[in-house]
Amino acid sequence: MTTRTPSSSAPPAIGFLVLACALTTFPPVTGDIYLPALPQLAQDLGGSTAQAQHTLAGYFLGLGLGQLFYGPLADRLGRRPVMLAGAALYLVATLCCLLAQSMDQMIALRFVQALGACAGMVISSAMVRDRLDHQEAARAFSMLLTARSLGPLIAPIAGGLIATFFGWRGVFGALAIFGGSLLLAVVLAMPETRPEAVAQRAREESVLRAYAAVFGNGRIVGYVITNGLNFAAQFAWITAAPFLIIEAYGISELWFGWIFAAMALALMFSAQINRRALGRHAPDRLMLGGALMALAAALALLAAALTGWGGLPGILVPLFFVIASIGFVSTNAMAGALAVDASRTGSVSAVVGTSQFGFAALVAWATGLVGARPEVALAVAILACALGALVWPLLLARRHTGKRPG
16 A cells, blocks of 8 residues: 655645545534434334434444544555445445334444444544644644534435435435445545555554553543543534424424524534634634633523523523534644644544544433433533533643743
8 A cells, every 4th residue: 555755834635625524524414414304213113212312322332433443444554445445334334224124223223334434534534634734734624624514504404304205214315325425436536645654653563552652642632532522512412402402392303404504503613713713823722712612601501401591592502602612622622632643643533533422422322311301411411521621721721821931
């Protein structure tokens, strides 16, 4: 497998960024497009609300665990062959989901589907870091997050329309077309970006040694936990949303898609603000600001959930700012983690992604077990994530302050 020497000084080609953005949309599109059809799917397959939400938890778990395998493989074999394998697995699993006959089958198949989808996240992140330095990678990750947010923006609306006219199986038919198209794009257009230094490091050490080095680095772990907890907050919303909005508040499947899309706009706007702000501010400083915003919004959300003040808008407005924080926290935490050890890019990218969806799976599972007041469970989960995500940015700020003269 050929490798290349990265050049962080030259800006990446537009085609390269477009492909990276397309690959990173695999998980969000797949996770969000069937949300409006989730109550319908549960009824048709004879499942409970908790089982329906556990299809999400299984999906998130697959996204997290799969990346642990793809990261080291991408360092050893190259980015392109690993992405081809992931895209092919995704397509096969999606076709099987289309034919599922029970909730147990669907939970298992969504897990396998996620194993294929998560390749896009690992490889797109590794490709960006292969070619760009810390500051420019943070800007590129803002672009990737914008592309990723198109999934929550468009997918629920499309899913609502498809579910209305073709049922939940039609949603998985659309996903099969989506997966086949991305597989074709990888075959025809994806370059190999793995640097020689990464390939050399992968040849010299085992997978366990690589992960031991990553987890033994305190700076990487700090960024990983911050990124994972901040990212997981939105999955408390994703898990609770169909039943909170459609069942508790009586909103139609179609209008649910528009509400969900409005939340995705928060991610798009904040990612672009972050991208511009990186021209004037350090990534760690923007990460701290986003973490503080998330905490303030989480406290407001909990107050609205406990008191009922403001009704549905009282829930949605604080949620908008919680999700907006991801554009500042997650992107800069990811860039920070990948900048610490450039010789293990694939492994670090895998750990970052696993933390995201590992925490997301825990949050989704816990939220699915709570029935009576989903808005309170949602608020408590988000507050816990916001508090945990603030610790490392505060420690970094304290260290930076301590280095100042006087």
